[in-house]
Amino acid sequence: MEEAVVKRILDAHWDKLLPVRPADIARSLGMRIDVLDGPDLSGEAEIRDGQKVIKFNRNESTNRQRFTMAHEIGHHVLGHVTSSKSKHRDNAGSFSSGNNDWQEVQANRFAAALLMPKLAIETLVYREGMTNISRLAETLRVSEAAMYYRLKNLGML
Ligand SMILES: [Zn+2]
Structure with missing residues (x-):
């Protein structure tokens, strides 16, 4: 489900360059x-004065x-996030693979x-032969753990 939603967003808002720049997509x-x-x-x-707002911690790793x-x-x-009252807050636990809250998942x-x-x-994998997880993670600017799970979910591992 998320995959189809993301595909529509990438088709319309991604310049096809790597790494994907989430800030540009948010603005777009x-x-x-x-x-x-x-x-x-x-x-x-959160939604503030009718405007969708996202925030992130600038002290954490890129x-x-x-x-x-x-x-x-x-x-x-x-x-x-449906109204100005439903502000969504995330701490480190929100990103844990052990988190069972369906919205976080x-x-x-x-x-x-x-x-x-x-x-x-x-x-990257099939045309350019990049099969090393740390090189893939570096190219896409994600953690190696995130890269590993993504490859697994795509049935490529
Ligand atoms: Zn969250």
């Missing part, structure tokens, strides 16, 4: 990017920031598909 989708106001948080998704942004975009696109799947487009992986 009409979202605003703002600073985070809690020290123990990784990200937030890969983490990119994943957080993609995850928060997912909360908006998947309809998890969906947002994480969305983020993985957005940052690691199926088409891009297939091109």
